[in-house]
Amino acid sequence: MNTHPLPSTSPEHGEMHHPSDLPAPSDPHRAPYAVRTPGEGSRGDPLAQLVRPGSIHSALYTDETIFKLELERIFHGGWLYIGHESEIAEPGEYRRRQMGRQPVILVRGQDGQVRVLLNRCRHRGAMVCEQDAGKDKVFRCWYHGWTYANTGELISVSGPEGYGASFALSEHSLTPAARVEQYRGFVFASLNGSVPPVIDFLGGAAKIIDLLIDAAPGGVLSVRAGSNRTTYKGNWKQVGMDGYHPMYVHASVLSTWERHAESGEGLGATHSDNPFGFDSISETRDFGHGHTMLDFRKHRLKHTGKFRAILEKTNGGKEYIEALYAEHEADWADMLIAMAGDPHLGVFPNLQLINNQIRIINPISVDETEVIMFPVLFENASREINALRLRQHESFYGPAGSGSTDDAEIFERVQLGLNASVEPWIDISRGMEREWIDSDGSIVGHITDEVPQRGQMRQWLAMMSPPDAVSEGAH
Ligand code: FES
Ligand SMILES: [Fe+2]
Numbered sequence: 001m002n003t004h005p006l007p008s009t010s011p012e013h014g015e016m017h018h019p020s021d022l023p024a025p026s027d028p029h030r031a032p033y034a035v036r037t038p039g040e041g042s043r044g045d046p047l048a049q050l051v052r053p054g055s056i057h058s059a060l061y062t063d064e065t066i067f068k069l070e071l072e073r074i075f076h077g078g079w080l081y082i083g084h085e086s087e088i089a090e091p092g093e094y095r096r097r098q099m100g101r102q103p104v105i106l107v108r109g110q111d112g113q114v115r116v117l118l119n120r121c122r123h124r125g126a127m128v129c130e131q132d133a134g135k136d137k138v139f140r141c142w143y144h145g146w147t148y149a150n151t152g153e154l155i156s157v158s159g160p161e162g163y164g165a166s167f168a169l170s171e172h173s174l175t176p177a178a179r180v181e182q183y184r185g186f187v188f189a190s191l192n193g194s195v196p197p198v199i200d201f202l203g204g205a206a207k208i209i210d211l212l213i214d215a216a217p218g219g220v221l222s223v224r225a226g227s228n229r230t231t232y233k234g235n236w237k238q239v240g241m242d243g244y245h246p247m248y249v250h251a252s253v254l255s256t257w258e259r260h261a262e263s264g265e266g267l268g269a270t271h272s273d274n275p276f277g278f279d280s281i282s283e284t285r286d287f288g289h290g291h292t293m294l295d296f297r298k299h300r301l302k303h304t305g306k307f308r309a310i311l312e313k314t315n316g317g318k319e320y321i322e323a324l325y326a327e328h329e330a331d332w333a334d335m336l337i338a339m340a341g342d343p344h345l346g347v348f349p350n351l352q353l354i355n356n357q358i359r360i361i362n363p364i365s366v367d368e369t370e371v372i373m374f375p376v377l378f379e380n381a382s383r384e385i386n387a388l389r390l391r392q393h394e395s396f397y398g399p400a401g402s403g404s405t406d407d408a409e410i411f412e413r414v415q416l417g418l419n420a421s422v423e424p425w426i427d428i429s430r431g432m433e434r435e436w437i438d439s440d441g442s443i444v445g446h447i448t449d450e451v452p453q454r455g456q457m458r459q460w461l462a463m464m465s466p467p468d469a470v471s472e473g474a475h
Contacts, residue, residue: 047465055426060237071363074463077191077463078195086222087374090135094135104119105128113151123146123157136150148174178190203291204442215336218380230405231371235363236349237460239359241452243449249406254276280446286442290346290458291346292346324336348459357376359372377389431451443455
């Protein structure tokens with residue numbers, strides 16, 4: 001719902017700019033099809049005025065024109081996480097996914113190659129793949145029967161005699177995403193061919209993804225345990241990376257965890273002490289590019305013995321521990337056991353690795369978002385270890401879990417509250433006076449600080465606005 005007038009971009013003239021008047025980004029990493037208005041700079045960009053150092057305008061969550069620009073510039077203009085290669089382990093396996101508004105197919109072709117193809121028939125545009133997941137050698141369009149190989153090539157049209165000699169099947173393949181790259185089995189794609197390599201996009205976040213991958217013996221993840229999805233009536237930017245809310249939104253869960261911590265069992269033990277307390281040593285971290293982390297590493301390392309004890313009394317646990325120490329330096333293996341494959345990382349804009357899941361965020365409209373959660377198993381770990389991971393996932397994030405439903409509820413209340421737009425500014429200043437820069441360049445704050453929110457907004461502005469508008473804000 002567009003309920004806020006945007007601030008004037010030319011205060012001296014009192015002129016009101018609409019976001020559709022925005023200058024298009026000149027940065028090649030942004031959507032290539034936007035039209036740049038010559039001569040516009042930072043002072044002419046209303047979006048630059050919506051993000052202040054410690055506050056943001058609620059139009060970012062409610063304005064439909066801004067939402068459309070986000071689709072163009074962030075979701076259609078940058079890297080997105082698409083899926084994990086283990087989901088399509090065999091030739092012909094596919095998964096239907098979204099890139100912003102654009103439907104795509106993640107598929108492993110008969111040639112073994114992983115592709116991301118636009119899910120749009122080259123005849124008159126119908127989706128050629130309507131199933132969420134499957135395995136086939138071909139995609140056959142339901143509308144008029146054009147048939148594509150799982151490598152994307154058009155292999156036949158119905159009634160070929162109706163097409164002239166100049167019609168070439170080879171010119172009507174399913175359109176591939178402009179770029180597809182992997183980071184250790186995590187498949188990313190972009191509709192913009194000018195994006196930097198995905199490893200550069202990930203930057204310091206890559207090492208945090210390793211916390212999940214290396215926790216699997218041999219580094220082999222299995223993302224084939226199904227998924228659970230939820231939709232909430234709120235803006236996509238509300239999801240995740242907030243360490244300030246659990247003591248309130250999840251108060252009852254935290255008290256349950258405290259009781260379980262005494263027993264040394266399951267999830268409670270991994271949250272010994274309150275990791276979200278005002279006296280916690282847990283941190284928030286901003287790696288740049290909008291990638292942020294609720295950083296429990298120091299906290300959990302204090303409790304490595306408890307995690308090890310849980311593993312040791314789980315069937316296959318001793319072998320699991322031995323495998324990690326055989327494969328990695330002792331310090332890193334200690335860290336892997338302490339973190340239990342939970343990086344708690346947000347990769348801007350649509351990927352989160354939280355607890356035992358890979359999470360994809362799909363914006364549907366300015367006030368509706370879909371979240372899909374894929375529990376991750378370790379291919380070479382025992383059935384009991386994987387069962388423990390699944391039970392942990394279900395207990396908080398599952399459809400009957402104790403946590404995610406409360407998160408969705410609070411996101412909806414936020415969205416409703418933002419409609420009160422007389423005073424439109426949202427405060428994200430917590431911890432600005434005490435955040436610090438680590439040796440790797442990441443910005444660090446207390447677990448309850450809004451370091452992630454500020455980091456995400458910096459990236460949001462960098463992707464939405466011309467570079468000269470954000471030269472001081474981005475890092
Ligand atoms: S739209 Fe696909 S065959 Fe006609
Ligand atoms: Fe939460």
